[in-house]
Amino acid sequence: MNSVIFRRDVSVYDGAWATAISLLLFCLFRIFKLRFFPPPSPSPSIADSVSHPQIQSIRRPRVVSDEDLKWLIQNLEESKEAAETWEHVIHKTNHRISYSAKRCKPNDGGPMKYLSVTVFEDCSSEMLKDFYMDNDYRKQWDKTVVDHHQLQVDSNTGIEIGRTIKKFPLLTSREYVLAWKLWEGKDNFYCFTKECDHDIVPRQRKYVRVSHFRSGWRIRRVPGRNACEIKMFHQENAGLNVEMAKLAFSKGIWSYVCKMDNAFRNYVAIPHRPHESVLSALALIAKVPSELESQTVDVMGTNGGEKILTHEAKQKKKLMRKPSKKLIAKGLVLVGGAAICLSRGHSALGAKVALAYLLTKLNKRETPLKQQTTQNTII
Template sequence: MDPGAGCFSEEQFREACAELQHPSLSGAKWELLVETLGISIYRQLDQQTGLYEYKVFGVLEDCSPELLADVYMDLDYRKQWDEYVKGDERNKIVSLCFWLVDFPSRRELDFEGKKVLVILARSTSVLQFPEKSGVIRVKQYKQSLAIQSDGKKGSKVFMCYFDNPSGQIPSWLINWAAKSGVPNFLKDMSKACQNYRKKT
């Protein structure tokens, strides 16, 4: 049983599948931010926060959907390859930023005759983790990831991402970091997939 299954609706899983098949970039103010390594990254300004929500589309070669999902969900292994992840399996600290995230929920769906793996995560609030002086708490966080075979040995990928450190970090700095941070994260994940094969 998926520990996070009760946190998300069936519709949310199917929305991620739909975005993978038919990117939803019209009718909203999505702009292309960068194209690199077969990946396109779009962003849309959130007027309330001055921060951007991101959508990522593309193909990761040499990473099968199952392998990619396993690497993403293996929180112990992630501490080895993702330089921003520290602490135990429910804590994530980035340059003195703190995320408390619901255990990511993973499901396999049949969508338009294709097998799609979907992983959803979002921020949560737990009283036993009080705020600490000098550590910025990210109070809004959401991420969705949909993966299917590219028909070869790689994966077709859709990812949507947003987080908000509640005004403690200048929005220009966060938005600038995302331009290089998202491609670097995907490169690191691709490399982690190759090492994961050797590890298992």
């Protein structure tokens, strides 16, 4: 009996040592890279330019147009859903908020597409719109946002361009240079955002520039209730492993939504309104073209997104509950910025998986972004 316990203790110690060694190797690699290949510091001219956004006409073809709004409406109403296979991800609810999401791999091989519906109780659509567009307030509650700056505003078209830096555990921070525009309809609001380039912020080695970003939402009241719904379409290529991104989204999105709801309630209670003196896309909101107003009927209804969970999705959800041979470990947790793979009851196996994962990251860290990658969703 003592020999069995001793062997188990040795296995546990071996696993702990293997995990510690793998983390040590990763730390040494980071130190070596920072010591001999320091990231270039941004020039003063770039920093000064970002601090003073250009409020003028954007001297390039319209980055965001009414055609993008039309495309967004089609995706929100799922007019092309029949040709694609959607996978149910999550449906959660409490007394203040409900959230449902599904995803699908596009037939054209692009990044993963996400479609979500969030219903906030006891709120107005105007307040929810202001909350989603207040990037300064987002920096206070969203700890993944390291920095955000307005770069340019086109007073003629209402298009705004901004730059956001987001941190990812164990990975290089991601840089988002995005353009967006808002529209106001009869009883709803739309926003569409896409990637773009800007002369003020050239690419830098210390960041990974997100190469593909398509995201948009619609906010409207829920009929018969003191609640508002925001339905969002999201697709991006942030250079993350597809399976890891899917796992991170599935396990972490509800916690993020609850945190966002708390921030929204504080936003309502405290006067964190966008300053009217600052020109932005919110102040330059456009009207939805009349030919698109007739296309804004939501085939899903307004029941908090419950219809996202279709019969087919329910069947897939049952199948997903079965053990998968592709899953080596039970999950992935982030502890103090270190990725540790857990395999219940087998510490040594978990350590080997962690070591293999870290070595893979060291080898593939500097590879270019691939089309068949996706990320955590931005809500």
